[in-house]
Amino acid sequence: MGRRDAAVTNATRAQRVDGAGRLLRSLAVGIPLVFLIVVFLYPLASILITGLSGDARPLAAFGDVFAKPSLRGVAWFTLWQAIASTLLTLVLAMPAAYVFARYEFPGRSLLRAAVTIPFVLPTLVVGSAFLAVLGPNGALGIDLSSTIWAILLAHVFYNYAVIVRTVGGLWANLDPRLEEAARILGAGRWTAFRTITLPLLRPAIAAASSIVFLFTFTSFGVILVLGNLEFRTIEVEIWRQTMSFLNLPVAAALSVLQLVAVSLILLAYSRYQERRALEQSLAPASSTSRKPQNAREWWVVGGTLSFTAIFLGTPLAILAERSLRFGGEWSLAAYTSLGDGADSPLFVPATRAIGNSLGFALAAMAIALVVGILASTVIAYKRGAVSTWFDLLLMLPLGTSAVTIGFGFLVAFDSPIDLRTSPILIPLAHSLIAIPFVVRTVVPVMRTIRSRLREAARVLGASPLRAWREVDLPLIARSGLVAAGFAFAISLGEFGATAFLVRPDRPTLPVAIFRLLGRPGELNFGRAMALSTILMVLTAVSIMAIERFRVGDTGEF
Amino acid sequence: MLSVDRLTVELHGNKILDGVSISVADGDVLAVLGPSGSGKTTLLRTISGLQQPTEGTLRWDGEDLSVVPVEERGFGLMFQDYALFPHQSIGANVAFGLRMQHRPLEEIRARVEEVLDWVGMTGLEDRRITNLSGGEQQRVALARALAPSPRLLMLDEPLGSLDRALRERLIVELRQLLVDHAITAVYVTHDQEEAFTVADDLLVLRDGTVAQSGTPEMVYRRPADEWTARFLGFRNIVRARVIAGEAVTPWARFNTTADNAEHTFVLPPDGLTVDPDADLKGTVVGRAFRGGHYLVQVAVPDGPTLDVEVARNAPTLGAEVGLRIGSVVAL
CATH class of the missing domain: 1.10.3720.10 (MetI-like)
Known part of the structure; x- marks a missing residue:
């Protein structure tokens, strides 16, 4: 083949590849776009229309939501239980975030993976597990179902990993010498944590908290199982209005309000994510952790890990145990x-x-x-x-x-x-x-x-x-x-x-x-x-x- | 005055420090010189209280420090890569130690201004520390460590991450600063020149033990052993038997004051001269221009290859030269 022939062949091949490429590219944009319009945007639009046009009066459903005490109660409960769940998760999970970030101990990577398991479990499984532990005839012998405590604890159980992974992830990359520098300059253990570590962790704490808040704000399965309809989030109320009362306009109005609330949370979250991407004196995680060195540190590590294992392991173990008992x-x-x-x-x-x-x-x-x-x-x-x-x-x-x-x-x-x-x-x-x-x-x-x-x-x-x-x-x-x-x-x-x-x-x-x-x-x-x-x-x-x-x-x- | 007595630190079953004793008089600068892994950083961490010693005592003016927590020792430590607080301005970083002492606000402001002036960063209190160059970070870290007027200032390879030219300038400034303000300091480094420049006293650390201590001149003139000599940069190290003031090797003889026995000798490169009339002959196998002088490597038949400093007219590669051995150091 002469050089000219080869050039011609190359040109046609290039054309063919170009044509196929263009088709592939338009499919790559087109298929997801059509999918989202039909399966996502169209249903959302339908909700909005339903909410606006339910009654003779436009916006009547929205008026109902604000006027009816029971619906206002639902909104208030949704908000405060999400705040309480987030704070409780932070308090209970921060020690584990610290221990996983700062200490080396046998089985660390395995345990860190295990902590993630509750987070990926279906909400119904979490609900069942807490019913098995805290429900009537529960393993602990106290019936906390239909109390707020069962719900809050299930939320902590579910979101524990978010704090451990997100806050712990940044903590592991935080140079421990910053805190040591503060100690040498005269700060006590707590002051050094408060003035140096905590401010540096703030972006991760804020990001993780907004995620936990989002998840608990839109909690559905856990509340449905543990709340017995006595406690209802907006999610549960949408379901109840639809399935029990067939009141679609009110359900639609609730959905729209929830969408607005969630968008605001996500906006806050992305702001924190951006700020987190900014500068910071980070060290490789491998250089920031070490074995516990004295009795006090062994107690901190051992105590935190025991709490984590018991808190996360018990509900799952009892769930399996209950399934194997009859009479x-x-x-x-x-x-x-x-x-x-x-x-x-x-x-x-x-x-x-x-x-x-x-x-x-x-x-x-x-x-x-x-x-x-x-x-x-x-x-x-x-x-x-x-x-x-x-x-x-x-x-x-x-x-x-x-x-x-x-x-x-x-x-x-x-x-x-x-x-x-x-x-x-x-x-x-x-x-x-x-x-x-x-x-x-x-x-x-x-x-x-x-x-x-x-x-x-x-x-x-x-x-x-x-x-x-x-x-x-x-x-x-x-x-x-x-x-x-x-x-x-x-x-x-x-x-x-x-x-x-x-x-x-x-x-x-x-x-x-x-x-x-x-x-x-x-x-x-x-x-x-x-x-x-x-x-x-x-x-x-x-x-x-x-x-x-x-x-x-x-x-x- | 700091006195450290037979300090031993074990980490995960390894002895990082093994029976190290040092003392630093008020206003003196002790340089701790050692290769990486010799325990230099651990020594500073132990003195500061970040690391608990396995054995041994630490005293300040006779007071036992073992029960004094880190934050109450009143020491300063400048970390290797500075550990500046990234969420605080330059001024806030420098003020941190003073705030911990609950000094009045006005006094803090004045002191921050003063120490920033010492390190040549006047008026930069409000700048963020994130955009500073390496040299500027080094200055802020030094200012932060100095601001609370520590009884003892420890510096961990403070110039380690800077380029050579900057390092050579800053080390002189640093020495001047320490002397001007009569600051008692322990300065850790792996660089001999840095150590020689900054130190009143020098301590060579090897695998967690003290290989040698003394004034820089003493250590340089008379290294304690072959390892120390090699670590200080001497490469012409030979064994010879001394008989009546003359050292004898199979390939050369030279005069010495050492007693009659087998000895190890250091032949400093500036103690050797090229001399066509000398009996010791060799071939030039290496030749490097070092700015002020040439470093010429001469291979002696059936003997070692010796480093020789030649000021000018260095012989070319492959040339046959005669070598005269002048001053030598017996170890």
């Missing part, structure tokens, strides 16, 4: 009766719920991966405004409560096409919740490759396509697996949106647990505990699988 004896009755159909209060054998959940989770995972990875390529590879806006748009579902999403689906897919009984709505809702996690897992990996590794491959003689295949693909594939694990686990445990969309004869695991908990009888309670245990194990397995595929420390979760 005061060890028994597998709760498990063996899961297959019973006729007398089951679920209308179908409880085992069916396991199958349903796995099926929904696989479907949700597939949708979340396709949409999430396409969106990630846009965010990671495009520069400027498109990337920024896409990033922001895809994060919005994260700030929208699951209940709002479920409720939005319910009002949006009613007419002109009634999809409310279609089984596709559940995986769609779940994937919507999972997509921000997929994006946040994959994008950082894509960005790191982009800057350095691919250039190295190019310099070593790889063509652009070859470089992408040899370098990008294997790494993205790994982060894709991590994202898949997240999506799967999120879908398995999702309850808030599912509660609106589920059909009575097609319960998911969390829905089955919730229904069983609402029925009398020891066997039903045992079954709920058994299903919770199964759900806990399934979640733990998918999360542990994630840890295996994680590429270093990349990804933000």
Whole structure:
């Protein structure tokens, strides 16, 4: 082949590649965009319209929310329990953040991973576990269910890891010599902490607190199980107004108010995140921790770890223990009766719920991966405004409560096409919740490759396509697996949106647990505990699988 | 006066310091010189109270310090990479120690102004510390350590992260500052020149033990052993048997005052001269221009390769030269 022929071939190939590339790029922007408009923005708009147009008088529903004492009470309770939960979590988790950041001890990395387990557990499992410990006939012998304490403790249990990971993460990178310098300049232990360490930790404390506040502000499953409808957050009230009173306008008004509140919290959070990214004299974590040196330090470490282990371990252990007891004896009755159909209060054998959940989770995972990875390529590879806006748009579902999403689906897919009984709505809702996690897992990996590794491959003689295949693909594939694990686990445990969309004869695991908990009888309670245990194990397995595929420390979760 | 007696520190089963005794008279500067890992930083941390000694005593003017917590010792420590408080301004950093002493606000302000003036940072109280250069950070850290008028100032490789030119200038300024204000100080470094410049007394630390102590001149003139000599930068170290004032090696003879026995000798590079008439012959195998002089390496047949300082007209590579051995140091 002559040189000219080769040039011509190269030109056509370039054209072909260019054409295919353009199609790929428009699909990468188009699919996630259409998905978000149909599945997210349209339902939100429907909520707004429902809220505005419910009564003869426009805005009547909003007026109701402010006028009715019971609804005002719900808003007030939502706020104060979130503040109390956040403060209590901070107080109880700060010692553990300190110990994990500053001391080396056997099993540290294993324990730090274990602390994260409650955070990834489905809310229904957490609710069941606290019912098993603090409920009627609970392991502690005191019935705290239907008191605020059960709710607050469950919230602390659930969010403990947020403080330990976020505050502890910054603490581990804080140069201990700063505090030592203060000591030498005459500050006592407490003064040095107050004047040096605490101000430096403030961005992390603020960021972690806003996350905990957000989670507890929109708490649904835990309150539903432990609060017996005597304590109701806005989330619970939206569900109750919809399912019990069919008062859609009020539910919609509540959803809008909650969206506004959540947006404000997220705004505060992102402000703190930005400030955290600013300067600071940081040291590598490996240089800031050491073995405990004297008896006092061993007591601090031992005491904190024992508290952590007991506080986080007991509810889960008792949950499993309760599932194995029937009639005061060890028994597998709760498990063996899961297959019973006729007398089951679920209308179908409880085992069916396991199958349903796995099926929904696989479907949700597939949708979340396709949409999430396409969106990630846009965010990671495009520069400027498109990337920024896409990033922001895809994060919005994260700030929208699951209940709002479920409720939005319910009002949006009613007419002109009634999809409310279609089984596709559940995986769609779940994937919507999972997509921000997929994006946040994959994008950082894509960005790191982009800057350095691919250039190295190019310099070593790889063509652009070859470089992408040899370098990008294997790494993205790994982060894709991590994202898949997240999506799967999120879908398995999702309850808030599912509660609106589920059909009575097609319960998911969390829905089955919730229904069983609402029925009398020891066997039903045992079954709920058994299903919770199964759900806990399934979640733990998918999360542990994630840890295996994680590429270093990349990804933000 | 600081006196440290037979100090031993064990960390995770390793003896970081092993029986170290030092004393620093009021107004004196003690330089602790040692390679990395010799226990220098641990020594400072122990004196300051950040590290508990396993054995040994620390005294200030006879008072036992073992029961005195860090913040009440009244010592100052300048950390290796300064440990400036990133959330505070220059002024707030410098004022920290004074605030801990609950001094009146007006007095604090005056003192901060004064010490910033000492270190050449006059009027920069309100600047953030995050945008400072290495040299400026070093000055602020020094000011912060000096502000509360510590009884003892400890400096941990204070110039370690600065470039050479800046280091050479600052070390002279630092010495002047310590002398002018009669500050009692312990200065830790791995750099001989720095130690020689700043010190009234010198202590060489090796693997947690004192290898040698004395005035800088004493230590330089008479290193205690071969390790110390090599650490101080001497490379011509030879073994010789002395018979009646003459040291004998298989390849050379030279005069010495050492007694009749086997000895280790240091031949300082400026004690060797190139002399065509000398009996000792060798080949030039290396030649480096060092600014003020040349450092020429001469390989002696069946003998060592010797470093020789030559002021000008250095022989070229491969040349045959004669070497005359002048002053030598017996270890």
